[in-house]
Amino acid sequence: MKTTTRSLKEIIAKYSRIIILCLICLVLSILSDKFFTYDNIINVLRQGSLLIIMAIGMTFAMLLGKGVDLSIGSVVALTSCVAAPYLTNGSSPQTVVFGLMLAAGVGVLVGTINGMLITYIKLPGFLVTFGMREIARGVVYLIMHGRIISGFVPGIVFLGAGQIFSIPVPVVIAAFLTIAASLVLKYTRFGREVYIVGANTNAARFSGIHVNASVMKGFAISSLCATLAGIVYIARLNTAEAIIGGQFALQAIGAVAIGGISFDGGIGNPFGAVIGALILTLLTNGMNLLNVASEWQTFVNGSIIILAVVLDRYLIKTTR
């Protein structure tokens, strides 16, 4: 067989998201001289870090091809409110660790239940996680009774507001998580199995892969990432209450959609999710700098998500 060289179009298709990210930066720095300052960039990263953490969790759920995880916003509220009483000023280190473990346990439990309902009962992921979103929200309202818990131990406050080498801690956490998730997905057997299940569940079964276990683990990771985001979030606000996180799931879905993670499963990676999250955050930041009315901001965000998916389709199609 004779070969020809890879086309320019393919290269553009491969890096389209990074190109778009750079274009947005370029346009914003032309439109506003406040944009390309150190403070603002750090600000964008800090604002984006929560979304990045959740979008990475969402990446695991989506790669499995069993649907989006709509429950993460409620998981953010539930786990952080479960932990909050143990994190308040004056708690002993043991108590704080216990609180964090408890939150992680609740997070994993919720995700595993999602996964079990999806695999063993064969319900659509969309439905299961939608139900779980309502259940978890209900539970957190019951627990909190309208209470607001605030004033956390310095260690926790550091997670939200501290800096390491003048980089905000949430950004450091998001960066570590990105790298860890990429390594897991690329270099571990579990990661590979996630892709196989997402690409073709039947073939995964015929290949001897424990499909149900992979799905449960994937949704548990999604939930666990939401838990981490929840702790970082209340740490930054220094306050926990039951109403937080209502929009988080949809924002994370927007980020992974822009980031090129397929809704059918099997395609995408954490870097895509990070870029998607950054694009959304940048847009918000830029429009704030330019004093765009909030109605128009949501309008633009929505359009960008659809545009990104359309662009994807187009680029795939033109290579025929």
Next chain:
Amino acid sequence: MENNSQVLLRAEAICKYFPGVKALDNVSFTLNRSEVHVLLGENGAGKSTLMKIFSGLYMVDAGSIWLEGQLVNIKNPKHSQELGISIIYQEFNLIPHLSVVQNMFLGHEPVDSYGFIDIRNMREKAREIMDFLKVDISLDAKINTLGIAHMQLVEVAKALTVNSRILIMDEPTATLSSKEINNLFETILKLKEKGVSIIYISHRLQEIKQIGDRVTVLRDGNTVGTHDVDKIELDELIHLMVGRKISQHRIRLVNTAVDEIVFAVDGLGQKPKLQNVNLHVRKGEIVALAGLVGAGRTELMHAVFGIDTYDTGKVVLRGKDITRNTPRKAIKAGMGLLPESRKENGLCLIQPIRENITHSGLKRITRFGILSLKKEREFAQTYIKQLNISCPGMNQTVKYLSGGNQQKVVLGKWLFTQCDFLIFDEPTRGIDVGARNEIYNLMNALAAEGVGILMVSSDLLEILTIADRVYVMREGTIAKELNGSLTTQEEIITYATGRKIE
């Protein structure tokens, strides 16, 4: 030169490039009125690509097409249909959760005067076509409940719902057994009488002489030549196609089976499909499972591998009871199943060749949960070479391989798994003659190493080429056991159908 008014379709100097691949490089092809024109070529020669150009799925990069002397620019599949071209693709395009009749008329349902779908009319037409094809499938069966042979027949039926003057059939017989093939050939002859021209692709070479009028050979994206079928010998065609001589004789010369039984099924039953199935395979033995479509062979294989459950019976692998297992445990115990349907069960089409090869043997490249991508690359390279998979590289997405090369990837995947006992369900489906012999040699080598092989095959020649023993399955049970080196096609058919055939 041929008489011009006789020519229906003419393609001149067609070129088609894909990223990294020159699929067609200056191909010319003419199709006459009411002829069966066979298109021959190795896996990856460009046959399907040329057909997809005629069907409007691909645009040419260079070259021109004339239909009845008129220059045409086939813009899309709909346009191609309007020009009177219909196609049965090599890979099925059926909607799994829709019924047979819904699939047959998808996109061109007959409507009544109010604009509603005329269900009665639709069913009547569907029934007619099915009778014409002598196919016995319920019109209301959902596609995902059908076996692969029946899906193939639905594809044929679907192509017949539109009246076309050119019918393209890309490997329609790859999954069919002799009975369905004979019916299909009758249909083809009837269509030909009606004035339809047929382009026919197959790797079962004996079929060329049975129904072909002319034959065109493609090689590496070039036309090698067009011949009248009755003026050329099969050997010569093979030589044109693969560039060397290929033996068409029995390849399994010594039986390497030892006494030790590696795999045994005892009294397996699964209502309503399977009753009291007993069979065994020895170490180093190649056993074939013959039978007609619908005899329950694939169902049996899925049951013993743990894909489907069953009611009664015992399955033993290397002395270990693996009754009612999961595939995962079956593989752990040393068993593998190469599934019949590569697209649904065998491959992840969106993944590269490299990753597909290691799917079921991840254990071999994993240490402490970490994959060695270096080892994976080495193994992928080994199997690409050993099976002669034609591709621009190991990172090519499997979706973009030709059908036969996809099948080779599935084979590579199960060879990589290193099982003691392998079930091959139609292993050479869509694979060309040359590569087929390579695969038989590989099976020989595996058996010599002590691997037991159970091969489900609808290709009787293949069974006679390689099997030590043959089980013939009929109506969900083993009807007869035969000696592979002594039996004949006729004998197998007799037991498969349960009556004498003249």
